[in-house]
Amino acid sequence: MTELHFDPLAGRRPVGATAAILGELRDRHRAFRSTFGRGFWVLTRHEDALAVLRDPKTFSSASVNALDPDPRYRWIPEMLDPPEHTAWRTLLRDHFAPAAVKARESRIREHCAALVDAAVTAGECEFVDAFAVPFPAVIFLELLGLPVDRLDTFLAWERAILHGPPTANQARITAMQEVTAMFDEEIERRRADPGDDLLSAAASWRMNGAAIPREDLLAFCLLLFMAGLDTVTAQLSYAFWHLAEFPDDQRAVRDDPALIPGMVEDLIRAYAIVQPGRKVTRDVEFAGCRMKAGDMVMLPLLAINRDPAVFPDPGRVDPARAGNRHLGFAAGPHRCLGAHLARTEMRVALEEWHRRVPGYRLAANDDAVEHAYGLLGLDRLPLTWRPA
Numbered sequence: 001m002t003e004l005h006f007d008p009l010a011g012r013r014p015v016g017a018t019a020a021i022l023g024e025l026r027d028r029h030r031a032f033r034s035t036f037g038r039g040f041w042v043l044t045r046h047e048d049a050l051a052v053l054r055d056p057k058t059f060s061s062a063s064v065n066a067l068d069p070d071p072r073y074r075w076i077p078e079m080l081d082p083p084e085h086t087a088w089r090t091l092l093r094d095h096f097a098p099a100a101v102k103a104r105e106s107r108i109r110e111h112c113a114a115l116v117d118a119a120v121t122a123g124e125c126e127f128v129d130a131f132a133v134p135f136p137a138v139i140f141l142e143l144l145g146l147p148v149d150r151l152d153t154f155l156a157w158e159r160a161i162l163h164g165p166p167t168a169n170q171a172r173i174t175a176m177q178e179v180t181a182m183f184d185e186e187i188e189r190r191r192a193d194p195g196d197d198l199l200s201a202a203a204s205w206r207m208n209g210a211a212i213p214r215e216d217l218l219a220f221c222l223l224l225f226m227a228g229l230d231t232v233t234a235q236l237s238y239a240f241w242h243l244a245e246f247p248d249d250q251r252a253v254r255d256d257p258a259l260i261p262g263m264v265e266d267l268i269r270a271y272a273i274v275q276p277g278r279k280v281t282r283d284v285e286f287a288g289c290r291m292k293a294g295d296m297v298m299l300p301l302l303a304i305n306r307d308p309a310v311f312p313d314p315g316r317v318d319p320a321r322a323g324n325r326h327l328g329f330a331a332g333p334h335r336c337l338g339a340h341l342a343r344t345e346m347r348v349a350l351e352e353w354h355r356r357v358p359g360y361r362l363a364a365n366d367d368a369v370e371h372a373y374g375l376l377g378l379d380r381l382p383l384t385w386r387p388a
């Protein structure tokens with residue numbers, strides 16, 4: 001079995017470098033063992049990743065971070081296995097279903113249009129700060145009923161949890177404690193005076209006839225906080241980097257907005273931002289690897305979603321890609337709960353942006369840098385266009 005010193009947390013790189021490194025590894029190895037940290041398996045092919053994601057009995061979500069087999073925290077529902085996991089998903093389903101997202105779409109569009117209008121006349125912007133952060137973050141805070149004027153505090157916590165260097169473990173734990181304390185207070189307040197937001201609903205949830213333990217409710221809030229504040233931001237940063245870098249694709253969505261849903265789907269495929277892990281529950285031979293109970297497995301979706309056996313010409317973003325079975329939202333029981341919301345936000349962002357902003361390009365190419373701590377994403381994306 002091949003052993004490599006593969007470091008998935010190698011910090012900051014030029015945009016596209018992580019995909020290139022992972023792509024080369026995938027082309028050479030169906031699977032390998034990384035000796036980095038405590039060691040973990042890496043599976044690079046679509047077929048294997050799908051099998052792992054659909055088999056929670058063998059590949060548990062007790063840890064979803066390949067570098068940390070015994071985490072001191074528990075994110076709900078992400079780090080639960082069935083049947084406990086299934087009960088949570090049943091509870092959450094309606095809140096994130098297509099109809100619930102559809103009901104919010106006009107507000108999503110209104111907020112999006114206001115942000116683009118505020119940016120367009122300047123002829124340039126730093127896309128991450130001006131748009132990719134505030135657009136989904138405000139929508140998310142409104143969904144939960146959290147005060148939008150505390151956005152900066154929330155973002156500082158989120159950065160400490162998800163983007164701190166691996167050495168900043170204490171800062172990460174402290175930020176998680178602060179987020180948890182904030183949610184505790186907010187939920188208590190809603191028990192006395194409920195509104196029509198998600199936290200008010202959560203305050204009265206029951207599972208199997210009993211009230212949900214306070215710790216579990218807070219563990220759910222913590223996960224939602226991370227998933228809701230960071231993911232669409234990261235995905236938008238790659239999407240707009242791509243459209244700035246590939247003017248033909250940019251022109252296609254501007255000229256024919258009907259292409260946007262397909263474009264969004266293939267951007268999510270080609271620029272997968274999450275690289276989940278699973279914990280092996282029993283000794284098993286899989287993809288030619290002798291895995292032991294307790295081992296960690298990493299699924300680098302960025303490489304898996306560009307597996308040429310499933311996606312012809314995988315580096316190309318193609319709005320008409322047929323039968324796009326990408327794993328950008330994973331698969332199996334943990335398939336992203338927020339996928340409908342994320343897709344809607346991405347689609348609306350591309351529609352409203354290209355309706356208002358003329359042809360744009362990267363202002364300073366070498367300033368666009370991707371980070372690979374936790375989620376992949378861009379730190380900065382300076383864009384420029386001819387002011388109207």
Ligand code: HEM
Pocket residue numbers: 061064077078079089140223224227228231232235268273274276277327328329330331333334335336337338339341342343
């Ligand atoms: C483009 C944006 C997004 C991407 C690419 C994405 C991707 C993912 C992936 C790959 C997983 C599975 C992780 C695993 O299997 O371990 C996941 C799970 C999850 N996502 Fe997303 N996500 C996005 C946006 C969102 C949003 C906006 C929300 C909520 C507001 C959200 C909520 C969740 C939750 C709660 C889970 C855990 C589901 C479970 O364990 O059953 N996601 N997401």
